[in-house]
Amino acid sequence: MDRWGYVILAYGIVWTGIGLYWLSLRMRLKRTRAKLSEVAARKKTGTHA
Amino acid sequence: MATKELKRSRGILGSLTLVFIAVGLYFGLVKAPPDANQGDLQRIMYLHIPSILTAYLSFFIVFVGSCMYLWKREQRDDILARSAAEIGVVFTALTIIEGSIWGRPTWGVWWTWDARLTLTAILLIIFAGYLMLRSLIEDEERGAVAGAVLGIIGFLDIPLIHMSVYWWRTLHQPPSILRPDKAPWENVHPAMLTALALNFVAFMLLYFYLLSLRIRVGESEAKAQRAVLEGTA
Amino acid sequence: MHKKRFLIGGLIILAAIAFLVSRGMQQAMVYFRTPSEIKGNEAKFNSQSLRVGGMVVKGSLHRNADGLTYRFQLTDGSANIPVYFHGVPPDLFGDGKGAVVEGKLGTDGVFMASTIMAKHAEEYSPAEHGKPNSPKAFVPAAEEKKS
Numbered sequence: 028m029d030r031w032g033y034v035i036l037a038y039g040i041v042w043t044g045i046g047l048y049w050l051s052l053r054m055r056l057k058r059t060r061a062k063l064s065e066v067a068a069r070k071k072t073g074t075h076a
Numbered sequence: 077m078a079t080k081e082l083k084r085s086r087g088i089l090g091s092l093t094l095v096f097i098a099v100g101l102y103f104g105l106v107k108a109p110p111d112a113n114q115g116d117l118q119r120i121m122y123l124h125i126p127s128i129l130t131a132y133l134s135f136f137i138v139f140v141g142s143c144m145y146l147w148k149r150e151q152r153d154d155i156l157a158r159s160a161a162e163i164g165v166v167f168t169a170l171t172i173i174e175g176s177i178w179g180r181p182t183w184g185v186w187w188t189w190d191a192r193l194t195l196t197a198i199l200l201i202i203f204a205g206y207l208m209l210r211s212l213i214e215d216e217e218r219g220a221v222a223g224a225v226l227g228i229i230g231f232l233d234i235p236l237i238h239m240s241v242y243w244w245r246t247l248h249q250p251p252s253i254l255r256p257d258k259a260p261w262e263n264v265h266p267a268m269l270t271a272l273a274l275n276f277v278a279f280m281l282l283y284f285y286l287l288s289l290r291i292r293v294g295e296s297e298a299k300a301q302r303a304v305l306e307g308t309a
Numbered sequence: 310m311h312k313k314r315f316l317i318g319g320l321i322i323l324a325a326i327a328f329l330v331s332r333g334m335q336q337a338m339v340y341f342r343t344p345s346e347i348k349g350n351e352a353k354f355n356s357q358s359l360r361v362g363g364m365v366v367k368g369s370l371h372r373n374a375d376g377l378t379y380r381f382q383l384t385d386g387s388a389n390i391p392v393y394f395h396g397v398p399p400d401l402f403g404d405g406k407g408a409v410v411e412g413k414l415g416t417d418g419v420f421m422a423s424t425i426m427a428k429h430a431e432e433y434s435p436a437e438h439g440k441p442n443s444p445k446a447f448v449p450a451a452e453e454k455k456s
Contacts (some may be wrong), residue, residue, distance in 0.1 A: 028181075030114075030115050030116045030181065031116055033120070033177050033178070033180070033181055034105070034116055034117060034119050034120060036177055037120045037123060037173070037174045037177040037178065038093070038101075038105070038119075038123065040124050040170070040173055040174075040177075041127070041170050041173075041174060044166070044169075044170055045166070045170070045222075045282070048166050049286065051216045052286070052289045052290055052293055053289070054291050055293045055297075056137060056289070057294060059293065059296040059297050059300050060169070060296055062300045063296060063299060063300045063303060066300065066303040066304060066307055067303065069307065070303075070307060073139055079440045109435035109436070110435065110436070111434065111435065111436075112434055112435060112436045113401060113429075114401070114429075114433075118433055121433065130394050137388075143347065181399065181400060182399065182400070182427065183399060183401075183426045183427055183428075183429065184399030184402070184424065184425055184427055185400065185424065185426055188426065189337055189340075190336040190337055191338060191340060192341045194337040195330075195337075195430055198326075198329075198330060202326065222318070225319050226319075226322065228370055229323060229326070241449070242449050243449060244337065244338045244340065244449060245338075245339065245340045245385055245447075245448055245449065245452070246340055246449075247340065247363060247409055247426055247428060249428070249429050249430055249431040250431050250433040251431065252432070252433065263431050263432050263433065264432070264434075265431045265433060265434040265435055266432070267435065268433050268435075
C-alpha cells in the first residue's frame with residue numbers, strides 16, 4: 028500500500044465509524060420514543076398489560 | 077416551552093458541524109502541504125490529534141458528571157457522564173486505529189507496548205468496562221454509583237498518558253501542540269497548523285452535537301423506564 | 310449493607326486495575342535500553358529479548374547487495390552498539406535517524422535485530438522547509454536530569 032492508501036484507509040474508517048455511530052444514536056432515540064408513546068397510549072386507554 | 081428554539085439551535089449546530097467537517101477534510105487532504113519526511117502520511121495527524129483531544133474532553137466530562145452525581149445524586153449528571161463515556165470510547169478507539177494505520181508505514185509496526193500506547197489501551201479498556209458495567213447492573217442507582225467511581229478512576233489515566241512521553245522511554249514522540257515550553261508553530265508549520273486547527277474545531281462541534289443527541293437518548297430511555305415502572309406498579 | 314458491598318467491590322476493581330497497570334508498565338517503562346547501559350554489561354543482556362534505542366551513527370549504515378541485510382551502529386552519544394538486521398526496515402529509517410531495534414544481543418556483542426522501528430520527531434513541515442527528522446532527546450528529559 029502506498030502512502031495515500033494508508034491515508035484513505037484512516038479517513039475512511041474514521042468517517043464511516045462516526046457516521047454509523049450517529050445513525051445508531053438516531054435509531055435508539057426513535058426506538059425509545061416509540062416505546063414511550065406506546066406506554067403513554069396504553070395508560071390512557073387503561074389497558075394494563 | 078422553548079422546544080422549537082432548542083430544535084432550531086440543534087439544527088444550526090448540526091449544519092455548522094457539517095460545514096466544518098467539509099472544510100477540515102479539504103484542508104487536511106488537499107490544502108495542507110505534504111510533510112518533508114512522511115509525505116502525505118502526515119495527513120493522518122489531522123484526525124489523530126483532534127480525535128484524542130475529543131476523547132480527553134469527553135472523559136473530563138465523565139469525571140465532572142461523576143463527581144456531581146456522587147455529590148448531589150441527580151440522574152441528570154449520571155446521564156451526562158454515561159453519555160460522555162460512550163462517546164469517549166468511540167473517539168479513543170478511533171485514535172488507536174488512526175495511530176496504528178500511521179504507525180505501520182512510519183514506525184514500521186502496527187502496535188508496540190510502549191508507555192503511551194499501553195496507557196491509551198488501558199484508557200479504552202477502563203471505559204469499555206464502564207459501559208459493560210452499566211449495561212450489566214439493572215438497578216439504576218447502584219449502576220450510577222459504580223459507574224461514577226469507575227469514571228473518576230478512569231479519568232486519572234489521562235494525565236498519565238500525557239506525561240508518559242516525558243517520564244518514560246517511548247517510541248511515541250513527545251507532544252507537538254500541548255506543551256508549555258514551545259509554541260505550536262515551532263513544531264508544526266503554520267500551513268499544517270491551520271489544517272489541524274480547522275479539524276479540531278470540526279471535531280469539537282461534532283462532539284457537542286453527538287453529546288446532545290446521546291443525552292437525549294439517555295433522557296428518553298430513563299423516561300421510558302420510569303413510565304414502564306409506573307405502568308406495572 | 311449495599312454500600313459496604315459496593316465499597317469492597319470497588320476496591321477490588323481498583324486493586325486489579327492498579328496491579329495490571331503496574332505489571333504492564335514495568336515492561337513499558339524500560340521500553341528500550343540505551344547503548345551505554347549495554348556497553349560493559351553485555352553478559353547481563355546476553356541472548357535475552359530486548360529493545361535498544363539510539364541514533365544510527367552517520368556513515369555507519371551498510372546495506373548488502375541483496376538489499377535486505379543491514380549493518381549499522383546505534384549510539385546514544387557516549388556508546389555505540391553494532392546492529393545486524395535482515396529484513397525490510399520502515400521508510401523513515403536511515404543514516405543519522407533515530408531507531409528502536411528489537412532482538413537479541415549476541416555473545417559477540419553484535420545485536421541481532423528482528424524488527425527495526427523508526428523513532429519519529431514531533432516536528433512537521435513541508436518539503437521546502439524540511440528539517441532532518443531526528444528526535445533531539447532520545448531519553449526523556451526527566452531521566453537525563455536525574456543522572
